[in-house]
Amino acid sequence: MAISLQKGQRINLEKDGGxxxxxxxxxxxxxxxxxxxLFGGKKKEAVDLDASCVTFDANKQALEIVYFGQLxxxxxxxxxxxxxxDMDGDDGLDNEVIMVNLNEVSPAVEQIIFVLNSFQGHDFKTIPFASIRLYEGTxxxxxxxxxxxxIANDPQFAGSVSMVLGKLYKNNGKWKFTAIGETTRDRELKNTIQTVQTQFL
Structure with a gap:
């Protein structure tokens, strides 16, 4: 059963069977x-959210940025x-997915931070069934x-267009995940990364 993430919550990364x-x-x-x-009908307005992640070394220096321009x-x-x-309702699948193989990540990486930006500035609160999940699979x-x-039903995200989702980090040689769930005032990915470096590492 999935945990509903709360700010600051830590998760041990273990397989379902151990x-x-x-x-x-x-x-x-x-x-x-x-x-x-027009004429009282309904229309759908496209929404462009961007999931990204940044890797950092032990000195809190950014090593790689993986986003829509660098897949x-x-x-x-x-x-x-x-x-x-989803233009025709929730299809049950994620629109953007970042896959991480921790065995293949550079040994220099100590933290991987995940962020979300609303490219066109749509308020998170106005976006239907917006959610983020951490899972095994593809x-x-x-x-x-x-x-x-x-995101859609939590009032803390209302009025925001960017947020720091969470981070993977090494602890005694093992990877763990911490939910951050903090919104930022940043309008662009580069500014969100700067906020991460100053506030969340």
């Missing part, structure tokens, strides 16, 4: 905004840019959900 989890996904799911069209890093793969969200297959954020 043993350390070496491969995981961070997925973001969201829908298009339903508005009013691959060492041991990290981004599923690709989704610029619309972009097209979910094997076991470990934890999730419900």
């Amino acid at each position: 043993g350390e989890l070496s491969q995981m996904c961070v997925g973001v799911n969201w829908g298009a905004i339903e508005g009013k069209g 691959r890093g060492q041991g990290i793969h981004h599923s690709g840019d989704d610029r619309t969200g 972009p097209s297959r979910v094997d076991n959900i470990h934890a999730k954020f419900d």
Whole structure:
């Protein structure tokens, strides 16, 4: 059963049947905004959310950024840019997924920070069924959900267009995950990364 993530909550990365989890996904799911069209009809407004991650070394220096413009890093793969969200309702799959193979990540990496930006400035609160989940599987297959954020229904995310989701970090040689769930005032990814470096490492 998935844990509903709370700020500062730590999660041990273990497989459902026991043993350390070496491969995981961070997925973001969201829908298009339903508005009013001409003559009282309805129309869907596309929403472009961007999931990204940044790796940092022991000196808190950024090593790699994996995002829609750079889909691959060492041991990290981004599923690709989704610029619309689900136009016909929730299909049950994530629109953007970042896959991490911890066995292939550079030994120099001590932390991996995951962030989310609303590219066109849509308020998180206005986006239908927006959520983030941490799971075992692939972009097209979910094997076991470990934890999730419900962005759409949590009032703390209202009025925001960017947030720091959480971080993977090494502790005594083992990887753990901490939920951060903090919104920022940043409008662009580069500014969100600067905020991460000054506040969340």
